[in-house]
Amino acid sequence: MSSVLARIGRRRALQGAAAGLVVLGLLVWWLLPLGEAPPSGTIRFSTGTKAGVYQDYGERLRKAFRKDMPDLTVKLLTSDGSQENVKRLATDGTDFTIAAADAVETYELAANHPGADRLRGVARLYDDYLQLIVPRDSDIKSVADLRGKRVAIGPVRSGVRLMAERVLKAAGIDAQKDITPKADGIDVGPGHLKEGKIDAFFWSGGLPTEGIQDLADSFTFRFVPIGADLVAKLHAQGGATRYYRATNMPESAYPSIQNGVAVPTIAVANLLMTRTDIDPRLTEWVTRAVIKSRDEIGAHVHSAQLVDLRTAIYTDPLALHEGARRYYRSVKP
Numbered sequence: 001m002s003s004v005l006a007r008i009g010r011r012r013a014l015q016g017a018a019a020g021l022v023v024l025g026l027l028v029w030w031l032l033p034l035g036e037a038p039p040s041g042t043i044r045f046s047t048g049t050k051a052g053v054y055q056d057y058g059e060r061l062r063k064a065f066r067k068d069m070p071d072l073t074v075k076l077l078t079s080d081g082s083q084e085n086v087k088r089l090a091t092d093g094t095d096f097t098i099a100a101a102d103a104v105e106t107y108e109l110a111a112n113h114p115g116a117d118r119l120r121g122v123a124r125l126y127d128d129y130l131q132l133i134v135p136r137d138s139d140i141k142s143v144a145d146l147r148g149k150r151v152a153i154g155p156v157r158s159g160v161r162l163m164a165e166r167v168l169k170a171a172g173i174d175a176q177k178d179i180t181p182k183a184d185g186i187d188v189g190p191g192h193l194k195e196g197k198i199d200a201f202f203w204s205g206g207l208p209t210e211g212i213q214d215l216a217d218s219f220t221f222r223f224v225p226i227g228a229d230l231v232a233k234l235h236a237q238g239g240a241t242r243y244y245r246a247t248n249m250p251e252s253a254y255p256s257i258q259n260g261v262a263v264p265t266i267a268v269a270n271l272l273m274t275r276t277d278i279d280p281r282l283t284e285w286v287t288r289a290v291i292k293s294r295d296e297i298g299a300h301v302h303s304a305q306l307v308d309l310r311t312a313i314y315t316d317p318l319a320l321h322e323g324a325r326r327y328y329r330s331v332k333p
Contacts, residue, residue: 039282040071046085046097047076049155049185051211054081054098057125057301064293069285080185082159083107086273090115095278096286100128100159100204100268105240105317115275121315122272122283122324123290126206126303129249130163130266132224133193133212134200140224143171152184152192152201160185163268164202166241167226170233190215200224206270206303207253216257223249223257225264234266243268271315283323287312291327 045062048054055078062074077094079085082103088094090107091114108116134140140149146168153168153175154160161183165175175181182189182198189201190211203209215221231246248262272290274283291309298305313320313328320328 036281038069038071039279039285040069042073042075043096043282044075044077044094046079046088046094048079048081048085048098049158049187050078051209051214052081052186053206053209053301053303054079054085056210057098057206057297057304060297060301060304061290061293064289064297065286068289068292072282080155080157081161083162084157086119087157089273089275090119092275096122096272096274098125098270098272100162100270101243101317102240102268103159103162104271104273105243106162108317109239118275118277119318120274120276120321120324121318122274122287122321123307123312124314125270125272125290125312126306127247127267127269128159128204129207129247129253130160130167130226130268131203131205131209131212131249131263132200132226132265133190133203133215133221134224135193136220136222138199138222140200142224143167143226143230144173145224146171146200147173147178149199150180150182150197152182152189152198153179154202154204155183155185158185159268160202160204162240163204163244163266166234166237166244167202167230167266169237170230186211190219193221194219204268206301207249208302212254216254221257223254223263223265226266227264231266271318273315273318274321276321278321278323280321280323280326283321284327285323287324287327 045058047058058076065072065074082099085097085099086103086107089097107113153164168175184192184201186203192198193201228246234241234244244266247267249265251258251260251262294307
């Protein structure tokens with residue numbers, strides 16, 4: 001009797017193991033193209049400034065790529081931000097990058113925009129939030145109060161520079177005449193505010209941004225609201241400003257600073273981008289790795305939690321790259 005039961009037990013164990021292998025096989029089939037060797041070689045990926053979200057996200061994406069594509073070398077290149085990233089990609093300086101949608105359209109609308117027609121979308125990622133930061137005891141209560149102040153509006157080739165200059169214009173301020181403009185980025189702006197070298201600084205990034213979190217640990221500051229009235233004036237400027245939307249920076253972004261209060265501001269979508277000449281097979285694998293790694297990266301880069309398969313395909317103003325389109329079709333319900 002016991003030997004019969006033992007045989008039955010072994011049979012069930014083998015059946016269970018076989019079923020487990022089938023499930024594992026289906027999972028592998030979903031995650032990776034069956035029988036296809038991972039891409040290899042070297043790609044260049046343009047990120048952003050140190051202490052910014054682009055750089056952190058890029059570093060963690062590189063680790064995610066290494067898991068699925070161990071023979072692919074990813075070279076990360078720091079940059080001023082979106083404007084530089086778009087131009088680098090369009091002119092063969094990099095193979096993949098991240099940039100805000102307004103910077104992409106600004107480049108496409110420019111009189112001199114070599115390579116703009118070769119730009120393609122891979123995925124819509126997360127939103128950048130414009131953040132205007134001043135010392136807690138500052139007399140600056142609105143964007144209009146920046147007149148005559150020393151204001152960091154971001155590096156010349158950054159996305160924050162685009163947004164800051166447009167927001168200032170909407171408030172009736174000429175960035176070159178009515179303020180003392182500084183080119184500080186998130187790498188040095190917080191320190192300069194703390195040291196009293198500037199009166200305010202603009203930053204555009206995912207929430208929360210490490211550089212601002214670090215400032216909150218050692219300095220008391222507050223966010224200046226950017227109201228819906230300014231957003232309407234922004235849209236009236238035309239062009240790439242159509243990508244700005246009124247929103248609130250949630251109270252959970254920087255709890256120790258916001259004290260449970262949301263901050264009115266504007267947001268713009270970020271896009272993962274490549275070019276038409278980049279191998280579709282490589283781009284398909286890259287797209288898969290981006291979606292697959294969302295939760296793992298999101299545990300460290302909170303804005304990455306917003307990467308979503310349902311919205312990733314909306315890369316306006318760019319058409320999807322063929323490789324990205326293949327991936328989205330393969331996982332379409």
